[in-house]
Amino acid sequence: MSVLLEASGVTVVHEGRTVLGGVDLRVPAGRVLAVTGPSGAGKTSLLWALAGLRRPDAGTVVLDGEPLGDRDAAAGRGVVVVPQGNGLASVLTASENVLVALLAGSVPPAEARARALAALESVGLGQAGHQARRGGCRAASSSAWPSPAGWRRPGGCCSPTSRPARLDATNRARVVDLLRAEAARGAAVVMATHDPDAAAACDGEPAPRRRRPALAPPAALTPCGAGRPTCETPRPVAWCRR
Numbered sequence: 001m002s003v004l005l006e007a008s009g010v011t012v013v014h015e016g017r018t019v020l021g022g023v024d025l026r027v028p029a030g031r032v033l034a035v036t037g038p039s040g041a042g043k044t045s046l047l048w049a050l051a052g053l054r055r056p057d058a059g060t061v062v063l064d065g066e067p068l069g070d071r072d073a074a075a076g077r078g079v080v081v082v083p084q085g086n087g088l089a090s091v092l093t094a095s096e097n098v099l100v101a102l103l104a105g106s107v108p109p110a111e112a113r114a115r116a117l118a119a120l121e122s123v124g125l126g127q128a129g130h131q132a133r134r135g136g137c138r139a140a141s142s143s144a145w146p147s148p149a150g151w152r153r154p155g156g157c158c159s160p161t162s163r164p165a166r167l168d169a170t171n172r173a174r175v176v177d178l179l180r181a182e183a184a185r186g187a188a189v190v191m192a193t194h195d196p197d198a199a200a201a202c203d204g205e206p207a208p209r210r211r212r213p214a215l216a217p218p219a220a221l222t223p224c225g226a227g228r229p230t231c232e233t234p235r236p237v238a239w240c241r242r
């Protein structure tokens with residue numbers, strides 16, 4: 001089945017404050033959607049909701065026509081989430097971090113080693129990944145770390161990543177390339193970023209019209225992408241790559 005991630009009216013309330021209001025989006029397989037906005041705009045809240053980590057206070061998240069469910073259910077359906085802090089174990093090397101994820105998904109050890117090496121090479125770490133611990137491989141960014149489910153059966157992939165302070169142009173391009181490759185393998189990819197260049201690399205088209213007035217977050221998510229202006233009004237927007 002072709003992956004289709006849809007959100008409808010997703011609203012997140014923290015401590016009585018609406019930080020995300022009525023976001024609609026639709027991300028089919030093969031597309032990379034970027035959401036951007038200033039700190040506090042609600043990017044992480046949106047991605048957490050899309051990944052099943054945070055139940056929306058209103059609205060729905062649907063994957064392939066079925067409600068997403070909680071994180072366990074989402075993971076079981078191939079939804080990968082890459083947290084901002086990478087979620088890596090600092091006591092493990094880069095390759096060990098990748099291996100653990102693969103082995104936990106019952107990938108045979110030999111295959112897991114090959115996949116781990118391929119993943120690290122794709123971000124320019126290669127053999128260095130056998131020595132590099134978390135601090136040393138941060139520039140490779142989060143997208144290098146696949147979930148086994150995500151590799152075997154591409155589903156949604158939510159990546160709050162690419163803070164400009166952490167990625168230079170080369171590594172930014174690598175991250176975007178990895179996300180595009182994931183999309184090309186059939187994933188629907190959502191990336192949150194502060195980095196206008198990273199967002200622009202995910203060229204796109206406007207999301208469907210909102211069905212209800214926005215409960216504007218304190219600083220709204222804004223669209224960006226090749227040739228697309230930034231919205232001047234608070235308007236959470238999603239967009240997809242053709």
Ligand SMILES: Nc1ncnc2c1ncn2[C@@H]1O[C@H](COP(=O)(O)OP(=O)(O)OP(=O)(O)O)[C@@H](O)[C@H]1O
Nearest residue numbers: 014015019037038039040041042043044045046218
């Ligand atoms: N667990 C929480 N409890 C209370 N408030 C929260 C919680 N998580 C987020 N918030 C608030 O919700 C708002 C949106 O936060 P969120 O992390 O989604 O924004 P963001 O766009 O991802 O920000 P950043 O780019 O800095 O990561 C912020 O004002 C934040 O302080």
